[in-house]
Each structure stands twice: as C-alpha cells, then as structure tokens.
Amino acid sequence: MMEEVPTSVLSDHPCHLGEGPTYDVTTNTAWWFDIREGKLFEADLGNGAIRVHALGRMASALGRIDAERQLIVAEDGLYVRTLADGAMTLFCPLEADNPATRSNDGRVHQSGTFWIGTMGRRAERGAGAIYALHRGKISTLFSGISIPNSICFSPDGATGYFADTARAMLYAVPLNPDTGLPRGEPEILLRHTGVGGLDGSVCDADGQIWNACWGASRVDVYSPQGERLRSLPVPAKQASCPAFVGTDLSRLLVTSAWQDMDAEARAADLQAGCTFLLQASARGRAEPDVTLA
Numbered sequence: 001m002m003e004e005v006p007t008s009v010l011s012d013h014p015c016h017l018g019e020g021p022t023y024d025v026t027t028n029t030a031w032w033f034d035i036r037e038g039k040l041f042e043a044d045l046g047n048g049a050i051r052v053h054a055l056g057r058m059a060s061a062l063g064r065i066d067a068e069r070q071l072i073v074a075e076d077g078l079y080v081r082t083l084a085d086g087a088m089t090l091f092c093p094l095e096a097d098n099p100a101t102r103s104n105d106g107r108v109h110q111s112g113t114f115w116i117g118t119m120g121r122r123a124e125r126g127a128g129a130i131y132a133l134h135r136g137k138i139s140t141l142f143s144g145i146s147i148p149n150s151i152c153f154s155p156d157g158a159t160g161y162f163a164d165t166a167r168a169m170l171y172a173v174p175l176n177p178d179t180g181l182p183r184g185e186p187e188i189l190l191r192h193t194g195v196g197g198l199d200g201s202v203c204d205a206d207g208q209i210w211n212a213c214w215g216a217s218r219v220d221v222y223s224p225q226g227e228r229l230r231s232l233p234v235p236a237k238q239a240s241c242p243a244f245v246g247t248d249l250s251r252l253l254v255t256s257a258w259q260d261m262d263a264e265a266r267a268a269d270l271q272a273g274c275t276f277l278l279q280a281s282a283r284g285r286a287e288p289d290v291t292l293a
Contacts, residue, residue, distance in 0.1 A: 117148025200241025244284020
C-alpha cells in the first residue's frame with residue numbers, strides 16, 4: 001500500500017539520467033548529477049536557487065572533502081573539484097583504459113572511505129565492479145557486477161549494502177566500522193520481485209534502507225532484515241536515487257530520469273527527469289567527508 005506524503009518539485013529540469021544526490025549540511029546545499037549529459041546540479045535549499053555546472057564528462061557521485069573542495073566520481077577517474085571556480089583536477093584514474101564502462105552509484109562511509117561503482121555503458125552483464133577509495137588508494141571490493149546500485153551504510157558503520165540491479169538482489173556486507181572495508185562476504189538481504197528494480201539507496205538514522213524503485217514510481221523502505229516497511233509514491237516512473245536533505249534531515253530528495261523513454265512514454269510521464277522533495281517522516285544522517293590521505 002502506498003503511503004501518500006507531501007511532495008514538491010525541487011527542480012523541473014528534466015534530467016536524462018538524474019543520479020547521485022547528496023547533501024552538505026554545513027551549507028544547506030543539495031547536489032546531484034545528470035550522468036548522461038555531464039551536468040552537476042547545485043540547489044541552495046535556503047532560497048531555492050539552482051545552478052547547473054557543465055562538467056565536460058559523465059559523472060555520477062561526489063563526496064565533500066572540505067569547505068572548499070569536492071571529490072567527483074566521473075567516467076574516467078576521480079577529480080578534485082574546487083567550489084570557488086569549478087576547476088577539476090584529476091586525483092586518480094578509474095577504469096580510464098576501458099571505454100566500455102562508466103561510473104555509477106557511490107557513497108562515503110563514516111570512516112571517510114568512498115565506495116564507488118562502475119558499469120558497462122550499455123549495462124553489459126558483469127562488466128562493472130565496486131571499488132573503495134581508502135586513504136587515497138583504490139582497491140577492488142567486488143567484481144562481475146552488472147549495475148551497481150544502493151551503496152549505503154548502517155548508522156554504526158558496521159554494515160554496508162549494495163545491489164546489482166540486473167540480478168534484482170540487495171546484499172549486506174559486514175564491515176570494519178573504522179575503515180569502511182569488508183571483513184566478510186556479501187550475503188543476500190533481499191530479492192526484489194514485481195514491478196521495477198532496485199536503484200539507489202540511503203540509510204536513515206534508525207538503520208532503515210530507503211530505496212528508489214526504478215520503473216515503479218516509488219521509494220521503498222526496508223528494515224535491516226530486508227522487510228519492506230513503507231512505500232512512498234514518486235511523481236515520475238523512473239525514480240533513481242534518494243538522499244536526506246534539509247537542516248533537520250527530514251526531507252527526502254529523489255532524482256529521476258527519462259532515459260530509454262520514447263516520445264509516447266515521455267508524454268505519459270510528464271515529470272520524468274525532475275527532482276523531487278518528499279516529506280519523509282524520518283530522520284536522516286549527515287553525509288561524512290571523504291578522506292584523501
């Protein structure tokens with residue numbers, strides 16, 4: 001049963017593939033990407049002003065380094081972006097020698113370790129992987145993944161989650177909370193059935209997992225045991241990723257996409273690609289800064 005909640009449009013810019021939302025609580029600013037169009041969106045939630053930054057490459061996730069810099073996850077590597085002028089400096093390459101892949105989902109662990117997913121540009125089966133940037137060095141965590149999504153972490157940092165959308169599975173992994181690195185093998189937490197697929201996720205302060213269900217116009221909320229607790233409607237069919245935003249972290253920003261829609265499908269889904277705010281009736285958690293050394 002859908003739980004109707006107050007919902008508004010934060011941005012009516014129709015993203016080709018809206019993804020990677022995050023929130024900087026220190027500036028009350030939300031950030032997200034249009035992966036396909038190589039754009040970074042910046043929304044001042046205090047006054048509603050939205051800026052669009054052209055990146056010159058596909059990018060999909062970011063982590064705050066400090067008040068002046070961000071780390072951008074892009075199709076060919078990780079870039080340090082200076083907020084003052086938008087300058088991008090390559091920090092390290094990532095699958096830069098493989099033109100068949102690009103970056104996808106990612107999120108920063110409480111330790112400052114950044115988990116980053118890659119995938120085939122045409123979602124080729126098994127072409128992707130999940131990496132960890134830990135103290136400035138990249139290592140491979142999991143390989144042979146088709147569409148990495150739902151990277152998020154329990155409030156205590158002791159469990160990591162990720163999905164392979166193509167396999168319709170959400171996995172839980174035991175972690176060292178001090179490093180954000182696995183100390184065991186992934187186990188299946190749930191198998192998604194029915195309409196839609198597992199896309200981006202975020203954990204709230206109580207450890208519940210908020211998942212954007214791609215193709216089903218909704219966000220599902222799961223317990224740490226994999227039980228579905230709530231479903232909230234999203235006014236676009238292809239909801240892609242959530243993030244808690246606002247000074248009290250009580251609102252849910254949800255990106256969406258019009259990717260792979262023909263003219264008829266877009267006419268039937270007029271808000272496809274818009275970015276929404278839902279009154280979540282939940283408590284989010286501030287995103288940690290990424291550590292580079």
